[in-house]
Amino acid sequence: MANQSTKTPVNVGLFATCLVDLFRPTVGFAAAQLIENTGCTVHVPEQTCCGQPAYNSGDSRHARQIARAVIEIFEDYDYVVVPSGSCGGMIAVHYPALLADDPDWSRRARALAAKTFELTAFLADVMKIDSLDADYDGTATYHDACAGLRELKVRDQPRELLASVENLQLTEMDETEACCGFGGTFCVKYGEISTDIVSRKTANVVKTGADLLLAGDLGCLLNIAGRLKREGSSVQVRHVAEVLAGMTDQIPAIGETAPEISGKTNGG
Amino acid sequence: MEFMKPGAFKDNARHALADENLRTAMTMLNAGMIPNRQGAVDRLPEFEKLSQQGRELKDHVLGHLDYYLERFERNCTAAGGHVHWCSTPEDARQAVLEICRSVDAKSVTKGKSMIAEEIHLNDFLEKHHIEPVETDLGEYIIQLAEEPPSHIIGPAIHKTKDQVSDLFLKHHAKLGRTERQTEPPAMVNEAREILRQKYFDADVGITGANYLIAETGSSIIVTNEGNGDLTQTLPKIHIVVTSLEKVVPTLEDATTFLRILARSATGQEFSAYTTISTGPRRADDVDGPSEYHVILLDNGRSAMLGSEVQDMLRCIRCGACMNHCPVYQSVGGHTYGTVYVGPMGAVLSPALLGVAETKHLPCASTMCGRCEEVCPVSIPLPRLLRQWREKQFEAGDGPSLERWGLSIWAFFATRPWLYDLGARMAMRGLAYLGRGKGRLSKLWFAGGWTDGRDLPAPEGQTFQERWRRQQRERALS
Numbered sequence: 001m002a003n004q005s006t007k008t009p010v011n012v013g014l015f016a017t018c019l020v021d022l023f024r025p026t027v028g029f030a031a032a033q034l035i036e037n038t039g040c041t042v043h044v045p046e047q048t049c050c051g052q053p054a055y056n057s058g059d060s061r062h063a064r065q066i067a068r069a070v071i072e073i074f075e076d077y078d079y080v081v082v083p084s085g086s087c088g089g090m091i092a093v094h095y096p097a098l099l100a101d102d103p104d105w106s107r108r109a110r111a112l113a114a115k116t117f118e119l120t121a122f123l124a125d126v127m128k129i130d131s132l133d134a135d136y137d138g139t140a141t142y143h144d145a146c147a148g149l150r151e152l153k154v155r156d157q158p159r160e161l162l163a164s165v166e167n168l169q170l171t172e173m174d175e176t177e178a179c180c181g182f183g184g185t186f187c188v189k190y191g192e193i194s195t196d197i198v199s200r201k202t203a204n205v206v207k208t209g210a211d212l213l214l215a216g217d218l219g220c221l222l223n224i225a226g227r228l229k230r231e232g233s234s235v236q237v238r239h240v241a242e243v244l245a246g247m248t249d250q251i252p253a254i255g256e257t258a259p260e261i262s263g264k265t266n267g268g
Numbered sequence: 269m270e271f272m273k274p275g276a277f278k279d280n281a282r283h284a285l286a287d288e289n290l291r292t293a294m295t296m297l298n299a300g301m302i303p304n305r306q307g308a309v310d311r312l313p314e315f316e317k318l319s320q321q322g323r324e325l326k327d328h329v330l331g332h333l334d335y336y337l338e339r340f341e342r343n344c345t346a347a348g349g350h351v352h353w354c355s356t357p358e359d360a361r362q363a364v365l366e367i368c369r370s371v372d373a374k375s376v377t378k379g380k381s382m383i384a385e386e387i388h389l390n391d392f393l394e395k396h397h398i399e400p401v402e403t404d405l406g407e408y409i410i411q412l413a414e415e416p417p418s419h420i421i422g423p424a425i426h427k428t429k430d431q432v433s434d435l436f437l438k439h440h441a442k443l444g445r446t447e448r449q450t451e452p453p454a455m456v457n458e459a460r461e462i463l464r465q466k467y468f469d470a471d472v473g474i475t476g477a478n479y480l481i482a483e484t485g486s487s488i489i490v491t492n493e494g495n496g497d498l499t500q501t502l503p504k505i506h507i508v509v510t511s512l513e514k515v516v517p518t519l520e521d522a523t524t525f526l527r528i529l530a531r532s533a534t535g536q537e538f539s540a541y542t543t544i545s546t547g548p549r550r551a552d553d554v555d556g557p558s559e560y561h562v563i564l565l566d567n568g569r570s571a572m573l574g575s576e577v578q579d580m581l582r583c584i585r586c587g588a589c590m591n592h593c594p595v596y597q598s599v600g601g602h603t604y605g606t607v608y609v610g611p612m613g614a615v616l617s618p619a620l621l622g623v624a625e626t627k628h629l630p631c632a633s634t635m636c637g638r639c640e641e642v643c644p645v646s647i648p649l650p651r652l653l654r655q656w657r658e659k660q661f662e663a664g665d666g667p668s669l670e671r672w673g674l675s676i677w678a679f680f681a682t683r684p685w686l687y688d689l690g691a692r693m694a695m696r697g698l699a700y701l702g703r704g705k706g707r708l709s710k711l712w713f714a715g716g717w718t719d720g721r722d723l724p725a726p727e728g729q730t731f732q733e734r735w736r737r738q739q740r741e742r743a744l745s
Contacts, residue, residue, distance in 0.1 A: 016731050018681075022695050023724065025731035032735075044735045048687040054678055056635060057670070058657030062678040069682060097651075146636035175302075179594040183634025188716035189670070190632050193281055195720025196598040197634070226721030229707055255724035257706040 010040040013077035015070070015116075017087045018049040019218040020239075024254065027218060030245035031083040031119050038127040045073050050087040055094060056184050067095045071108050079126070080116040083241050084217045085148015086184075088118040093151045118148050119241055120216055124157035134246035135166040141173045141210040142240070143201065143224065145217035149177060158216055158240050165243060173204040182223040198227040205235055212253075214240045225254040274605035274617065277628035284599040289428050294600055297425055301591040304535025305642065311537070318528050323645045325521055326582035329513075330573060336482040336515045337564070343485030347547030349560040357387035360565045364389060364474070364507060367561055368398055371504055373471035379489060379496035380404035381476030382420055382585060383509045383565055385607045386620070389474070400474075401466045403495035408459055412439045418601030420608065421533050421587040426600045429455075463495075473503040473557065477510035478529070478585070479522045480562070486546040487562065488522055490529065490539035497543050506545065506557040511565045513581040519544075525584055528644040532586035568620045576655045580615050582645040587612075589639035589649060595632055604629060611639035615652040623659050630656035691730050699728035 012035050016028040032042045051066030070091065074080045082088035092113045099105040123129045140162065148154035162170050181187065181197025188194075201224055205213050213228070213235055215221050225237035236253035252258045272280045284290055309315045329336055341351040354360040360383075368376060376393065378384060378400055390400045390411070402411040409424035410417055412435050417423030424432070429452065436455060437448040443462060449455045475496050477487035487508045489496045500506040516522050530536040549556030572578055590596040590610025601609035606617040606626065614629035630653040639649040664671070680687045702708045702725020711718045 018691075021731040022691055023726040025727050025729065025734050028731035028735065044732060046684045046688070046732065048681045048684050051681070054674060054681075056654065056657070057674055058654065058659070058661030059674055059678070060658055060661075062674075062682070066678070066681055146634070146638070150637040150641055177638070179634045179636035179638065181594060181634060183636070185670075186632070186634050188714060190278070190281070190595075191716030191719055192285055193595055193598050193632065194634075194716075196285055197594045198721065200594075200597075222724050223721065225724050226707070226717070229722040229724075230709070230720065251727070252706055255707040255722055257704065 010079070011077045012040045012042050012079045012081050012122075013074045014042050014044050015047060015050070015074065015080055015082045015087065015091065016044060017082060017084045017218065019222070020083060021047075023222065024218055024239065026247060026251045027083050027239040027241050030239070030241035030247045031081065033245045033247075034119065034123060034241060035081055037133075038123065038129060040079070040127075043077060047073055050090040052086065052090050052184055055090065055098065060098065064098055067091075067098050067109065068105060071095065071105070071112050074116075075108060075112050078115065079122065080112065081119055081122045082116065083119040083239065084219075085118045085145050085152050085154050086217050086219060088116060088121075089147040089151035092116045118152050118154050118157075118216065120157040120161055120244075121152060121154050123244075124160050129161065130164065132161060132164045132244055132246075134164075134244055135168075136212070136243050136246075136248060137167040138212050139169040139171055139208075139210045140212040140214050140243070141171050141205060141208045142176065143173070143180060143205070143213060143215040143220060144177045145215050145220045146179050148216055154216065158214070161244050162214070162240070168243070171208045171210050173208045173210075175200070175204055178204075180220045180223050182217075182219045184219065187223060194223070195227065198223050199231075202227050202231060202233065206233060211235060212243075213237045214243060216240050221254055229255045272602055272605045274621070274626045274629060276605060277603060277632060280603040280605060281599045281632075284603045289431055290426050290600050292428050293426050294597055297419075297422075297591065298597050301535070305532060305588060305591070306535075308531035308535040308537065312527070312531060315528065315531065318524055319644045319646065321524050322528055322584070323582060325516065325524060326513075326584075326645055329516060330578060330581050333512065333515070333570075333573065336517060337512060339482040340480050340485055340515050343483065344547070344560075344562060345485070347485045347560075348550075349485060349547045349562060351562045351564055353564050353566075355566050357565070357567055360387045360509065360563050360567075361389060361392045363561075363563050364509065365392070365396055365398075367505060367507055367559075368393070368396075368472050371471050373398055373505075375399040375401060375466065375470050376472040376474055377401045377403050377467055377470040377499045377503065378407070379473070379475035379491065379499040380407050380423070381474065381509050382417075382607065383476055383511050383563075384474060385417060386511075386567065387509070387565065389509065401463070401470065403463055403467070403493075403499050404491065405456060405459055405493055405495075408463070409435065412436075416602065416607065418609065419587060419590060420585050420610075420612070426602065467498045467502045470499075470503045472505045472507060473499040473501075474507045474509055475500050477508050477514050477562075479525060480510060480515040481517075481519050481522060481544075482515055483518045484546055486519070486544050488526075488542065488544050490526065490542050492534075492536075492540040494541050497541060500543070500545060500557065501555050504557060505559040505561065506548070508545070508560075508562045509565070510562065511567070512569050513583075529584055529586050532584075532588040532642065532644040572619050577615060577619055577652050579647050580612070580619065580652055582647055583612055583616070584645055585612075586644060588642040588644065589647075592638045592642045594634055594636060594638075611649045611653070612647070615647075615649055615656070618656045618659075623656060623663065627660055630654075630660070688730070688732065692733060695726040695730055696728060698723075699726050701725070
């Protein structure tokens, strides 16, 4: 759809997600760079959250209020790109359902949904990217985050993109489509069950022998990284965008510090 | 035995997570069920089409339930059967008791029936001095253990082989079986030999029904052990304990479901025994009961018609949703404290027992959506779980601390400038706490997280803060 040869620039609104905004800004910059490399102009309007915590807690009044705010902020861009299948699914699948009873908002929600894409789906399906300027010397395994996989059908796109990263080997884990146990507020409300679920995931990660775990959702990544670190595992965890954008040198893996920084700490 | 209640879900879960036998049993379940189902589905190219047909059929029946039920009753009666309409579990239990008393029954054999579990029939019969004998192997095991089922198709799935060996030895020793059997075929044979005489002794046989056929007035059961056939043909009376939504228009329609049921449930192409019963024994039949009764339970189902959770009535009780549920895989069925467990139980139980009684069930889900993905009749289970969460929220049922936290969060999330300020401060604080290691191993307000995991530390500044600074710098340069 997007034609890079036309004069009008394609304007992409980057919905960074609150977890990226708060915990891992580098993912936002990686996403912005990947989108800019396709010739689009990236915009980051002032934003908060997609509303999932309210929506999944049964607080549909606040969820609707936030959905309307997000629609107002993002509806004028040509595309909305989200480095998360979960928040992307919220906008693309759940906003229209949430606002279905209001004809005007329903129309606006559906219009926004139609141009909202998870990052790797945007790059692979919309922008048809088939090469990247990225290098990672190592073996990675990819976790299919639930909402991206089931609501947005993101499965092949990240793998196709990873295939064009120089020197990167991709190895699949068992039960790659099984939930990691994050589940938004679930991981705190039912922490012990969540820990048990993520332990099955980390066991499958470790079994692959990969030195890097990738996924497209920061919630899952914080969860899996947190468990791997607690288990004392050396497997590194990163958002797939960091690898695709070739930014792994710029920031330590999730839950880690750069060797020289920890060296300083030890020395001090 | 007093068993766990749904209100104690969290305690039940803690107990389950520490139960090594349960963990062994669940690991076996996880390793077998998922690939078995996938294989069986892959081997049937038209699975998706049948599944779609099944969904449409169920929706059609639910839209005309009164018509098909009355048709079923007419045809069942014409074949010599009796239909008992029961609004509540109490009505259903009384109906069963009256039938049992009509032949002065001392013992009844039972094929597997979730409706019998739903109405807690065994306890009731025992109280009235009628011995219920479970003939399905799984049900027999949990009857000996005095436990409720932990899975709708594999009631004893939570038990290891060793536990069953011990249980059989304990209960069968007094019947002269003093050798502890450890191999499944020998264990099955032992149970069969003990049950054999019970079939002949029983005055009444009770089964469930997977389907009721409106056009013929028949009931269908599927089993893998053949116990259902003996249960319903040998005693004087056959009672089918079932519920409204099991009715389908024709035999042909039932075959659509039979083809997706076994594949979704156990990964079999077809269950070993599919038994169709129509009325009592006819003059030229060589065997069969002399009376055939159908207990038709409502218990809240008709109230689900036209409600937000009507889709749940499509359920064909295959159990695929629980087999694929990460929460069920971790804590097993007893944790739910309800007869129906896993995702389908978490949606159905609030309708049967009330929202307050079952408040944890819809909440204890990661909303991963795998249940909906494997459901052969496409029940939107996550959406239905969310419906119950909305009902809870509207009723103000949630823990007050959580509601308070949520409203504070919503206050920030709807005010970008405030969110920005709060986020900057909070992330700087967290980054400071995680400095040097890149993660936090203890955080007083997030024990649910940090008890089992580290919390990766944030980078420090928020993305929006850094992005805006970068944009300003770009503009200046």
